[in-house]
Amino acid sequence: MVIEAFIADSPENTLQNNDQEKAFAKPLVGFSRGDDPLYEAYKEHVGPFFVSPWELFALTFGAKGVRPENLTVISYILPQTEATKADNRKEKIYPSDRWARARIFGEEVNVKLRRHLVAALTEKGCRAVAPVLTPQFSRRISPQYGLSSTWSERHAAYAAGLGTFGLCDGLITSAGKAMRVGSVVAEVQIPPTPRPYHDHRAYCLYFSHGICKKCAARCPAGAITEAGKDKNKCLQHVRKTSAYVKERFGFDGYGCGLCQTGVPCESKIPIKREG
Ligand code: SF4
Ligand code: SF4
Numbered sequence: 175m176v177i178e179a180f181i182a183d184s185p186e187n188t189l190q191n192n193d194q195e196k197a198f199a200k201p202l203v204g205f206s207r208g209d210d211p212l213y214e215a216y217k218e219h220v221g222p223f224f225v226s227p228w229e230l231f232a233l234t235f236g237a238k239g240v241r242p243e244n245l246t247v248i249s250y251i252l253p254q255t256e257a258t259k260a261d262n263r264k265e266k267i268y269p270s271d272r273w274a275r276a277r278i279f280g281e282e283v284n285v286k287l288r289r290h291l292v293a294a295l296t297e298k299g300c301r302a303v304a305p306v307l308t309p310q311f312s313r314r315i316s317p318q319y320g321l322s323s324t325w326s327e328r329h330a331a332y333a334a335g336l337g338t339f340g341l342c343d344g345l346i347t348s349a350g351k352a353m354r355v356g357s358v359v360a361e362v363q364i365p366p367t368p369r370p371y372h373d374h375r376a377y378c379l380y381f382s383h384g385i386c387k388k389c390a391a392r393c394p395a396g397a398i399t400e401a402g403k404d405k406n407k408c409l410q411h412v413r414k415t416s417a418y419v420k421e422r423f424g425f426d427g428y429g430c431g432l433c434q435t436g437v438p439c440e441s442k443i444p445i446k447r448e449g
Contacts, residue, residue: 176294177201177250177287186286189258189275197280198252202349204334204367208245208359212333216326221316225305225324227359233310234303246364248291249327249334249357252284253349253441254434262352262435267394268418269429276354277429284356291358302360305330321405327355335367338377342389342433343403346377350441352434379438379449386449389433398433 181187181201189195206212208227217224225233228242254262254276261270269277288304295302305311305325316322328345331337336355337347344351371377379386380400390398395411397404408430416428438444 175203176291177203177248180287180290181252184286184290187283188279189272190279191271191275195257195272196255197276197283198354199255199349200253202251202253202336202347204249204331204336205364206247206249206330206333206335207243207366208247209242210247210333210366212329216329220319220322220326221314223314223324224322224326225310230303230305230308230310230325230359231301231361234308235301240361244361244363245359246362246366247330247334247357247359248364249331249336249355250287251331251336251345251347251349252280252287252354252356253347254280254352254354259352259435259440262431263440265432265435267432268415268422269431271423273431273435274415274419274423274427274429275425277431278425278427280354284354288356288358295358295360295362300360300362302358302362304356304358306356321409325357327357330357331355332374333369335369338371338373339375340378340389340439341380341387341400341402342393342398343405344389344434344439346439346443348443350434350443351437351439352431352441377439377443379444379446383446383449385446386438386444388437388449389439392432392436394430394432 213226258272262273337345375381397407419427438448
């Protein structure tokens with residue numbers, strides 16, 4: 175498939191370090207229907223500014239002839255490599271070189287993959303659009319959740335059966351939480367991936383068993399508590415990392431991800447005895 179082949183073979187999948195190491199390991203892929211009721215539920219929960227797959231498609235190509243049930247949201251997870259995770263596990267305040275590279279150059283890979291997937295679908299005669307690359311994509315303030323946006327890659331991945339949310343707000347997948355995520359909406363009918371969960375926090379040991387909270391202990395900003403993640407505290411810390419990344423590693427970057435590494439849900443769905 176296009177996504178797996180890009181990550182396995184493309185020279186674009188690079189951390190842009192001296193050894194041109196791969197930015198990401200083998201991806202996970204899942205599908206959700208364009209008319210999945212979850213997308214309307216997101217609108218209700220997050221705010222009316224959240225754009226459904228159909229709205230996105232209509233805004234991009236015009237509403238004529240576009241039906242929600244004819245759309246599929248293709249979601250993918252790009253797991254961090256073992257080397258990147260191992261480096262960041264050792265850190266206590268600032269990100270490792272590989273982690274900061276994965277945040278900046280890895281996200282560039284993700285942007286190229288979204289474009290590549292759209293182009294591959296278009297070539298096959300299917301109209302397609304990457305939500306976060308549209309002019310409609312923007313940051314917003316949700317009355318309930320604070321800093322939000324008009325599309326959420328993680329919520330699309332949740333709809334596509336790829337994972338559930340953790341105490342730190344990250345998506346815990348079968349490849350863990352140390353990953354980046356993307357999606358493309360296409361006019362193609364693909365059977366949706368079954369969601370092997372009924373609760374949006376099923377895989378997190380805190381929500382399932384009242385234990386763990388190891389992501390909170392890892393956070394240098396004190397941004398994670400039993401109430402969840404304080405997005406502003408997190409953002410303030412991540413902003414502070416840019417001076418460190420420039421001085422220590424010599425490129426313009428930032429990152430953190432300490433709550434995504436060195437925790438039981440880093441690389442898999444955690445089990446109770448690990449909490
Ligand atoms: S580290 Fe523990 S509490 Fe935090 S998200 Fe992972 S499983 Fe949940
Ligand atoms: S990314 Fe860093 S600052 Fe933000 S919640 Fe995770 S550990 Fe805390």
